[in-house]
Amino acid sequence: MLSEYGYWGEELVGPVEAFDAAGYRTTFLTPTGKRPQALPPSLDPEYLDPPLGRSVTTPDMARRARELDASPRLDNPLSLADLVPERPYYSAVNHLREVEEYHRRLDGAIADLVGSFDALVLVGGSGPIVDMANNERLHELVIGFVNADKPILAECYGVAVLAFARDLENRASIIQNKHVTGHPKEYDYKDGTGFMGVEFNMGPPPYPLEYILRDATGPVGRFHGNVGKETSVIVDYPFITARSTPDSVPAGELLVRVLEQGLRRFGW
Numbered sequence: 001m002l003s004e005y006g007y008w009g010e011e012l013v014g015p016v017e018a019f020d021a022a023g024y025r026t027t028f029l030t031p032t033g034k035r036p037q038a039l040p041p042s043l044d045p046e047y048l049d050p051p052l053g054r055s056v057t058t059p060d061m062a063r064r065a066r067e068l069d070a071s072p073r074l075d076n077p078l079s080l081a082d083l084v085p086e087r088p089y090y091s092a093v094n095h096l097r098e099v100e101e102y103h104r105r106l107d108g109a110i111a112d113l114v115g116s117f118d119a120l121v122l123v124g125g126s127g128p129i130v131d132m133a134n135n136e137r138l139h140e141l142v143i144g145f146v147n148a149d150k151p152i153l154a155e156c157y158g159v160a161v162l163a164f165a166r167d168l169e170n171r172a173s174i175i176q177n178k179h180v181t182g183h184p185k186e187y188d189y190k191d192g193t194g195f196m197g198v199e200f201n202m203g204p205p206p207y208p209l210e211y212i213l214r215d216a217t218g219p220v221g222r223f224h225g226n227v228g229k230e231t232s233v234i235v236d237y238p239f240i241t242a243r244s245t246p247d248s249v250p251a252g253e254l255l256v257r258v259l260e261q262g263l264r265r266f267g268w
Helices: 009-022 059-070 095-116 136-147 156-164 209-217 245-261
Strands: 120-122 152-155 233-236 239-242
Touching (some): 009 152, 009 245, 095 136, 120 136, 120 156, 136 152, 136 156, 156 209, 156 239, 233 245, 239 245
Parallel strands (some): 120 152, 152 239
Antiparallel strands (some): 233 239
């Protein structure tokens, strides 16, 4: 699953290369079926990440990310909006009948998608803030994978999707009592949060992801920022969470271990 407002190049390369090496078939999905695009800073090895004060993209990774971003593999992604129905407003006319029809369509759509794939990956970058974090269709797909006991890898700001995917009866996050990692407060930009396709600099991100994850995982779970460590990937099945850019390669490899070797816990 990729945002239409910009993904981070390495955060796609890491999982895709691990899956290619394992001989997996990879299918790409976006919110409305538009072709995803990599954020330009993620393809530039000279770009200095402001919080870290250094480049986070090697020349070799920039080359691999540019090649994947320009390849025809991303040309015709599936459309989540075409595949999963949207929950009606409570103010809709004949609301009860519409909700009944929604659930009939939803159950079949989620069963088809979950039954067709072994795992789901939520690629990070700033774009997911716009069209993935609070995407109810995506929440339903994530919950479908959880209910089927199939793994989900979420990277960087893609981890927010897990925090917001909730059972509407009790409103508890699906990562309650789980251990996760994600973008810590120390890694957040103070300015320059931008997106593809729009002339808009949000400044800092609209929410500190760490705070959301700390709240969502309580009271028994925990957020692991691992600030000061080069990588941070946590496996607390069915979730594999990756903190940021350099974590995508080990995260992809760990998802392969989850699928092939039954790995259920790692990193904490």
